Every structure is written in C-alpha cells, then in structure tokens.
Amino acid sequence: MPSVLMLHRVLQEYDPDNYYFQRRTAISWGRFIQLLDKIEADGCETLPVSALGKASPQSVFITFDDGYADNFRAIKELLRRGMTATIFPVRNFSQQQFSAIDDMAANLMMSDAMPADLRASIINGRIKKIARRLSSERYRFLRAKLFGIAEDRLIEKLFLTEQQLSELVDSGIGLGIHGCSHRIFSSLPEDILEKELQESLDWLISLGISKQPAICFPHGAHDERTVEICSQYSKYLLGVDCKPVCKEVHRRIHVKEDT
Numbered sequence: 001m002p003s004v005l006m007l008h009r010v011l012q013e014y015d016p017d018n019y020y021f022q023r024r025t026a027i028s029w030g031r032f033i034q035l036l037d038k039i040e041a042d043g044c045e046t047l048p049v050s051a052l053g054k055a056s057p058q059s060v061f062i063t064f065d066d067g068y069a070d071n072f073r074a075i076k077e078l079l080r081r082g083m084t085a086t087i088f089p090v091r092n093f094s095q096q097q098f099s100a101i102d103d104m105a106a107n108l109m110m111s112d113a114m115p116a117d118l119r120a121s122i123i124n125g126r127i128k129k130i131a132r133r134l135s136s137e138r139y140r141f142l143r144a145k146l147f148g149i150a151e152d153r154l155i156e157k158l159f160l161t162e163q164q165l166s167e168l169v170d171s172g173i174g175l176g177i178h179g180c181s182h183r184i185f186s187s188l189p190e191d192i193l194e195k196e197l198q199e200s201l202d203w204l205i206s207l208g209i210s211k212q213p214a215i216c217f218p219h220g221a222h223d224e225r226t227v228e229i230c231s232q233y234s235k236y237l238l239g240v241d242c243k244p245v246c247k248e249v250h251r252r253i254h255v256k257e258d259t
C-alpha cells in the first residue's frame with residue numbers, strides 16, 4: 001500500500017501551549033523539512049491523490065486538510081524540491097476566512113478569562129464534536145447565547161484565498177473535495193450532502209482543476225450511505241488515521257510533531 005500522509009497546519013515553531021499542537025493538527029517547520037528530506041532519502045515519488053490508481057509502493061501522497069494559509073509556504077518548499085501534494089480546502093473557510101472551530105481555538109488562545117471547564121472541552125475535542133455539526137451562523141448564535149462572546153476572534157487571514165489556491169493549481173498542486181461548510185457528511189440528509197458535494201466540485205473547477213477530484217471526509221466521519229453517495233462524485237475517498245468503516249475508503253497516516 002502506498003503512503004497517504006495527512007497534514008493540517010505547518011507552523012514556524014513548536015509550542016506546547018498552542019491549540020493546534022495540543023490537538024495534533026500542526027507540525028513545526030523543522031518537522032516538515034525532516035519529512036520532505038526523508039521522502040527524498042527513501043527515493044519515493046510524490047503524486048497528487050488523483051493518481052492514487054497508478055500508485056506503486058514507492059509512491060507518497062502528501063495531503064493538507066482545510067486549506068490553512070500557512071500551507072502556502074510549505075507547498076512552495078515542496079514544489080521547489082520537485083514534489084507535489086493535494087490540498088483539501090473548504091469553500092466557506094476560504095471565502096469567509098472563518099471557521100467555527102478555529103474561532104473557538106482563537107478564543108482559547110487569546111483569552112485568559114475563559115472558564116477552566118470550557119477550556120478543557122475545547123482541548124479535548126468535546127466542543128468540536130458539537131461545532132462540526134453547525135453552520136457558521138448557528139455557531140455564532142450559540143456562542144453569543146451560551147458564552148456571551150459576540151465578536152469573531154479570527155483577525156488574521158487564516159485560510160488560503162481563492163487566488164492562492166488557483167496559483168497552486170497552476171503549479172501542479174491537486175485540490176480535492178472537503179465540503180463547503182466542513183460539517184460531517186454522515187450528519188447531512190441526502191439532498192444537502194449532494195448539494196455540498198456538487199457545490200464543492202463546482203468551486204474547485206472554478207479554481208482551475210482539470211482532473212476528477214478525490215473526496216476527503218470532513219472529520220473523517222463516514223458510513224455506508226455517505227460512501228455510496230460520494231462514490232458518484234469520485235473514485236477516491238479518504239478517511240483519517242483509523243480503520244475506515246467502509247473498504248472503499250483509504251486510511252491516511254497522521255503526520256505528528258513527534259513521530
């Protein structure tokens with residue numbers, strides 16, 4: 001089986017107090033360079049996920065989930081080495097520069113006044129389990145009602161813009177479907193899921209993709225029903241680093257700071 005690697009953020013320095021390192025959705029720049037060096041030293045070839053059917057045991061597929069802005073520098077570095085990768089951006093994150101879970105993380109990291117139990121629920125993923133089913137509008141409503149937080153915390157540009165994504169596509173980087181809203185597919189009724197998939201596909205085409213994109217399940221969640229619907233849109237379905245529920249779904253290797 002070829003290796004399909006799963007990355008999210010690539011941040012300059014390791015920081016044990018940073019939410020993304022605590023949730024293991026970030027690696028440091030040094031760890032990233034170590035990974036690329038290892039791929040080169042092993043004589044492996046990187047391919048976009050759309051070439052999964054042509055993989056050999058020497059093939060490596062580097063994937064970045066959610067389209068964080070810090071990926072831009074990381075991808076420029078792998079392109080410089082003659083490598084390639086696939087990004088799974090989320091349309092609304094890119095267009096609105098907002099995501100509920102990242103807003104919660106920003107509140108956590110920027111506020112000393114946050115109650116300890118809420119802080120713990122964010123770190124251990126309990127809040128994420130709720131937020132991943134909500135639209136941004138619903139999240140903002142509940143955030144104000146339950147926690148009295150009216151304003152968004154995300155001030156910096158957190159996600160790759162459409163212009164950056166198009167530029168990367170022009171450089172040979174692959175894009176895949178990861179939804180428009182990032183809600184878990186298995187929680188969506190069939191018509192809403194189909195709309196989510198079709199609109200994601202239309203968006204990626206508008207950014208310049210030419211090959212049929214792979215699908216990466218938001219939060220890895222899938223079941224027989226969602227796999228059947230997604231199979232009508234792509235032959236390659238990606239999960240996370242645990243045994244997939246369905247045999248059609250490819251497991252990915254979670255690249256962490258300390259492995």
Ligand SMILES: [Zn+2]
Nearest residue numbers: 065066218219
């Ligand atoms: Zn994601």
